[in-house]
Amino acid sequence: MDFELRAVPKPKHKRFKRTAKQRGQITGDVYDKALERSGGYCERCGKGGYLQCAHLIRRWKVETETTVNDVAMLCGPSTNTGTCHNIIDYTRKGKEWAAEYREKLYKMNG
Numbered sequence: 001m002d003f004e005l006r007a008v009p010k011p012k013h014k015r016f017k018r019t020a021k022q023r024g025q026i027t028g029d030v031y032d033k034a035l036e037r038s039g040g041y042c043e044r045c046g047k048g049g050y051l052q053c054a055h056l057i058r059r060w061k062v063e064t065e066t067t068v069n070d071v072a073m074l075c076g077p078s079t080n081t082g083t084c085h086n087i088i089d090y091t092r093k094g095k096e097w098a099a100e101y102r103e104k105l106y107k108m109n110g
């Protein structure tokens with residue numbers, strides 16, 4: 001088998017970077033902006049109804065904090081197969097859509 005164990009030294013200092021969980025947190029402000037942008041409709045399929053604020057990027061990949069460009073209002077719940085939130089979380093096609101949409105948002109909003 002080809003693997004190695006890498007010893008990571010324990011951090012000497014107090015954590016200065018926020019945890020992945022903190023970085024992934026969707027603040028009320030981000031939620032409001034996303035909801036406003038969506039106009040109350042799913043940003044992927046355009047359906048109205050039950051929407052969830054979904055991450056377009058894996059939480060642990062968020063570098064500093066989750067911005068409105070990192071999320072989309074999508075129909076949910078994510079636990080139901082066939083909803084857009086489920087699709088972007090669990091399918092390759094959905095993940096590709098999320099990455100592209102995020103790029104588009106960053107281009108639009110800087």
Ligand SMILES: [Zn+2]
Pocket residue numbers: 042043044045046047074075083084085
């Ligand atoms: Zn949808």
